[in-house]
Amino acid sequence: MATRNETGTRTRTTSGTKKTNRSSNDRSAFSFGDKGTGAAPLLGALAAGAAIGIGANWVRKFVQQASESLAAGGEWDQILALEHKATLAKFDLILATEDDETLKRTALIKTLHYALNKHAHQEEQVVYPALRQANETVDADHLEHEHGYVKTYLYRLENMDKGSPEFLPTVREFRDLIEEHARMEEEQVYPRFKNSLSEEQNAKITSLMNKEGMKMS
Ligand SMILES: [Fe+2]
Numbered sequence: 668m669a670t671r672n673e674t675g676t677r678t679r680t681t682s683g684t685k686k687t688n689r690s691s692n693d694r695s696a697f698s699f700g701d702k703g704t705g706a707a708p709l710l711g712a713l714a715a716g717a718a719i720g721i722g723a724n725w726v727r728k729f730v731q732q733a734s735e736s737l738a739a740g741g742e743w744d745q746i747l748a749l750e751h752k753a754t755l756a757k758f759d760l761i762l763a764t765e766d767d768e769t770l771k772r773t774a775l776i777k778t779l780h781y782a783l784n785k786h787a788h789q790e791e792q793v794v795y796p797a798l799r800q801a802n803e804t805v806d807a808d809h810l811e812h813e814h815g816y817v818k819t820y821l822y823r824l825e826n827m828d829k830g831s832p833e834f835l836p837t838v839r840e841f842r843d844l845i846e847e848h849a850r851m852e853e854e855q856v857y858p859r860f861k862n863s864l865s866e867e868q869n870a871k872i873t874s875l876m877n878k879e880g881m882k883m884s
């Protein structure tokens with residue numbers, strides 16, 4: 668990716684005095700002062716939903732998102748890191764297929780597409796906007812730009828002959844992109860951003876992200 672050369676710039680430009688831009692007095696569309704508690708609101712909503720006879724599909728979404736949140740420790744960055752790990756495992760399953768297993772490849776690409784869509788939706792609807800609001804625009808724009816290439820790889824693989832000799836090399840390239848993208852999020856951008864926020868602000872991001880994840884479950 669041509670844009671990977673920007674990593675050094677990003678690191679330099681986003682270090683330093685960010686806390687002054689994100690004081691606990693900040694109020695915004697994220698309403699950070701409004702306490703969110705990760706999975707807890709989802710579990711409460713689940714109980715409420717059951718009580719009023721909410722549709723089974725919504726209950727399933729609540730359960731799925733709450734389960735993922737709890738499994739990851741309930742914090743937004745941990746949930747995303749767990750999803751990165753699960754996504755890379757899906758790539759490895761695809762890379763283990765043979766050229767004559769075209770139906771299996773088609774099915775695995777479908778599950779990969781679903782997982783990447785949900786993950787990207789959570790980041791694009793909550794985490795990246797929160798980064799921009801905290802003046803981490805360079806990082807947010809770079810990461811969202813790479814999400815565009817994620818869609819491009821999915822498009823290529825879905826429209827490619829699954830028995831083609833090009834299939835696995837394309838999957839490997841795609842996996843490399845995802846791995847590097849996830850590493851940047853997990854090792855550079857997210858820890859720095861999380862540490863600059865208060866506990867309440869982080870809880871709010873977790874809560875908002877879980878709501879968006881549920882929409883895609
Ligand atoms: Fe991302």
Ligand SMILES: [Fe+2]
Pocket residue numbers: 747751786790849852
């Ligand atoms: Fe991510």
